[in-house]
Amino acid sequence: MRRPGWLLAVPAWVWLLVFFVAPVLQVLWFSFGYKPGIFGTHANDVLSFDRYAEAVTPTFFATFQNTLWVGIAGTLLCLVIALPVAYWMAAKVPARHRGVLLALVLVPYWTNFLIRTIGWQIILSPEGALSHLGQALGFGPLDLLYTRPAVLLGVVYNYLPLMILPLYVAFDRVDPALREASKDLGADRLRTLFGVTLPLAQPGIIAGIVLVFIPLMGDYITPTVLGGARGMMVGQLVASQFQTAQNWALGAAMAVLLILVIAATLGIAALLAWLVTLPFRARRRLRLGEA
Amino acid sequence: MNGQPEIRILASRAAAPRIAAGISRRRFLELAAAVGATSALAACTPTSRPQVQATGGPVESELSIYSWGDYDAPEVLDAFTASLGAAITMDAFNSNEEMIAKLTASKGTSGYDIVVPTGVFIPGMAENGLLTRLNLDLIPNIEHMDPAFLRQAWDPQNDYSICKAWGTTGFVYDKTVISRELKTWSDFIDAAKNEASGKTSVLDDPAEITGIYFWANGIDWNTTDPAQLDAAEKFAVEELAPHISNFDSYPGGEAIPQASQVLMQVWNGDARIGILNSPDPDRWQWVLGSPATELWMDNWAIAAGAPHPEAAHAFINYVLTPENALAELDYIGYHTGAAGIEDAARDAELEMLDLVFFTPEQIATMNNGEVTEAQARIVDIWNKAKAAAGA
Numbered sequence A: 001m002r003r004p005g006w007l008l009a010v011p012a013w014v015w016l017l018v019f020f021v022a023p024v025l026q027v028l029w030f031s032f033g034y035k036p037g038i039f040g041t042h043a044n045d046v047l048s049f050d051r052y053a054e055a056v057t058p059t060f061f062a063t064f065q066n067t068l069w070v071g072i073a074g075t076l077l078c079l080v081i082a083l084p085v086a087y088w089m090a091a092k093v094p095a096r097h098r099g100v101l102l103a104l105v106l107v108p109y110w111t112n113f114l115i116r117t118i119g120w121q122i123i124l125s126p127e128g129a130l131s132h133l134g135q136a137l138g139f140g141p142l143d144l145l146y147t148r149p150a151v152l153l154g155v156v157y158n159y160l161p162l163m164i165l166p167l168y169v170a171f172d173r174v175d176p177a178l179r180e181a182s183k184d185l186g187a188d189r190l191r192t193l194f195g196v197t198l199p200l201a202q203p204g205i206i207a208g209i210v211l212v213f214i215p216l217m218g219d220y221i222t223p224t225v226l227g228g229a230r231g232m233m234v235g236q237l238v239a240s241q242f243q244t245a246q247n248w249a250l251g252a253a254m255a256v257l258l259i260l261v262i263a264a265t266l267g268i269a270a271l272l273a274w275l276v277t278l279p280f281r282a283r284r285r286l287r288l289g290e291a
Numbered sequence B: 001m002n003g004q005p006e007i008r009i010l011a012s013r014a015a016a017p018r019i020a021a022g023i024s025r026r027r028f029l030e031l032a033a034a035v036g037a038t039s040a041l042a043a044c045t046p047t048s049r050p051q052v053q054a055t056g057g058p059v060e061s062e063l064s065i066y067s068w069g070d071y072d073a074p075e076v077l078d079a080f081t082a083s084l085g086a087a088i089t090m091d092a093f094n095s096n097e098e099m100i101a102k103l104t105a106s107k108g109t110s111g112y113d114i115v116v117p118t119g120v121f122i123p124g125m126a127e128n129g130l131l132t133r134l135n136l137d138l139i140p141n142i143e144h145m146d147p148a149f150l151r152q153a154w155d156p157q158n159d160y161s162i163c164k165a166w167g168t169t170g171f172v173y174d175k176t177v178i179s180r181e182l183k184t185w186s187d188f189i190d191a192a193k194n195e196a197s198g199k200t201s202v203l204d205d206p207a208e209i210t211g212i213y214f215w216a217n218g219i220d221w222n223t224t225d226p227a228q229l230d231a232a233e234k235f236a237v238e239e240l241a242p243h244i245s246n247f248d249s250y251p252g253g254e255a256i257p258q259a260s261q262v263l264m265q266v267w268n269g270d271a272r273i274g275i276l277n278s279p280d281p282d283r284w285q286w287v288l289g290s291p292a293t294e295l296w297m298d299n300w301a302i303a304a305g306a307p308h309p310e311a312a313h314a315f316i317n318y319v320l321t322p323e324n325a326l327a328e329l330d331y332i333g334y335h336t337g338a339a340g341i342e343d344a345a346r347d348a349e350l351e352m353l354d355l356v357f358f359t360p361e362q363i364a365t366m367n368n369g370e371v372t373e374a375q376a377r378i379v380d381i382w383n384k385a386k387a388a389a390g391a
Helices: A005-031 A050-055 A060-093 A095-110 A113-124 A129-134 A147-175 A177-184 A189-200 A202-215 A221-227 A234-243 A248-290 B015-032 B037-042 B074-084 B096-106 B119-127 B138-142 B185-193 B205-218 B226-243 B267-277 B309-320 B322-332 B343-346 B362-365 B375-390
Strands: B062-068 B087-093 B162-174 B198-203 B244-247 B263-267 B284-288 B295-303 B366-368
Touching: A005 A248, A050 A147, A060 A095, A060 A147, A060 A202, A060 A248, A060 B375, A113 A147, A113 A221, A113 B119, A113 B263, A147 A202, A147 A221, A147 B295, A177 A189, A177 B362, A177 B375, A189 A202, A221 A234, A221 B096, A234 A248, A248 B263, B062 B074, B062 B309, B074 B087, B074 B185, B074 B205, B074 B309, B074 B322, B087 B096, B087 B309, B096 B119, B096 B263, B138 B309, B162 B267, B185 B226, B185 B263, B198 B205, B205 B226, B205 B284, B205 B295, B205 B375, B226 B244, B244 B267, B244 B375, B263 B343, B309 B322, B362 B366
Parallel strands: B062 B087, B198 B244, B198 B263, B295 B366
Antiparallel strands: B162 B263, B162 B284, B162 B295
16 A cells, blocks of 8 residues: 655654644734733733834834844854864865864763853853953953853854854865866866855855854843843843743744844845855856856 | 731732633633644643642652742751652742742642742732642741741731741942942942943842832832832933843852952842852942832742642741751841841851841831832833843
8 A cells, every 4th residue: 555655744744833833823822912910921802013012112122133233243253263164174184083073063062051151151250260361461350241242252152063063064065076176277275265165065054054043043041141231132031021021922022023033134144145146156157058 | 027018919900800801811822722832731731730738648759949049058958858858859030020920821730839939929929829828737837936027917827928038138349349338229329320330230120120219219119109110210221221231139149259240239148148158258348228128028838739738848847947947047148037046146156147137227227018000010110121231
């Protein structure tokens, strides 16, 4: 007896529906409600967009801007740091040493996220080791903890492996023969990098950006531990609405807005990338046609 | 401590019918979302458990306590487990609102046995079915309590609660940075705007932030006057927030020992822990908030649907013995309400007792908080202040 092929996809669809679609719909539903009183968290008998209006008032909107700033700056920093590291690991290091390097990238990632972040809190505190070292060298006490740069440092540290790994895989898949061919055809190193290696690694770059940017935008631990009041991000705002203010409706509206901001940012980034690479692709297509 | 002002819980006329209707509405939501993952999981545990009553039977093997951070002496917890066999799991909250949110959301399935609400929240929690009645027969050690700290206005028969600790709010500042003497909440505000700007933390608890404004300006901090609340919001969001670098309910844990802030609003016991743990205790100065400040009393209570009620009663009974009360005071730095504990603490020569015991004149300046119809507004102000501090 032959079973239809879609049967194999049923577990995946059930998983998606139960653990992704349904919760998101529930959050969406809550976001149209309101908070009925101190011992109630949400009510949906009157539906409105009022919570969205509240969430975009200037006080809360500033947190959205801050989050977007940290998200974009953090993702770009991760990309800039990870590109040479991943390229070096994939193309320059002898194959037998790559396992060790991969382990060095991954092993810190096995440690609990919160513990690693609290480690930075201790390092960055004005009475911490780094501050004492700076003072011994003649600088003033370190004044970084509970600022936005501290959050940026924390997120770059925390999400860097998520950028290095897909880039490494992408560079690893680029056949060295293609780089050699590029050289043989007269391209210099820079031309080879931008004309051959990076375009071929594009799927890895996109995967890395998506993998880093999305969780980073929703991060709640890093800004709580390192950001204090000044490095506040939307994740904290949502958490405080759900946990302390017990205003699930407003928290849900903020969460939905965050999803929209992330989607819009990625959409705009994809559009920009497409526009920027358009001339290159057009030229390449032309050449192929001539050949 | 007796003769409390009246306690108004859920006084808003508009809110009362909505809360009554809330139960059926929530049921409806559960059904509506039955396909959803969260409710599918919730359906695995019954939403309304039969109330388990403690009868003095055998103590269960586990006990879970949901309390304020670092609020029990580890040696007392260990000794309880060693002598009665129940392994203790601790979880901490930052504010009553947070704890109530969790208990309300889980509808008796939170898994917590003991919770430690501040007194004024108890009537509302009991009314909304978040607490189980205590079986005082199983807590004979209540006899060691000073009667002044029992039978409070919020729970006149100790049906739901027994005093765990009481304390007050003040602030701590770094004398190496702020060389002048700070004495009042007005001084606190002034220093926050000047020497300590960007190095000031306030408690991560809604009423404490508006409290600073009300206490400094001689306004009743339980006011429901919209004009006063507007003024408090303007102060918190526009004046104070730009100078705040953290919302931290426990600066004694990290900020004081690591010297990461210069000026911190802090509860007295936490200030004591922080200063005792500081490598340089002399740089810190504790100031009791004045001209007025808060008086709070946290209470042992048992959550509705507590899975280990026998262990919960046994634990409450256990901590009330004079030795354990003293060990708790030594660790947390708060008066536990036990009779004769001040003399016992002085005899034991515990450190920094001026942060634990207060004179009758000082106590006269402390006022209980209330849960009023302004509660939602105060939480709203706190939210806006938090967002503004990050802007």
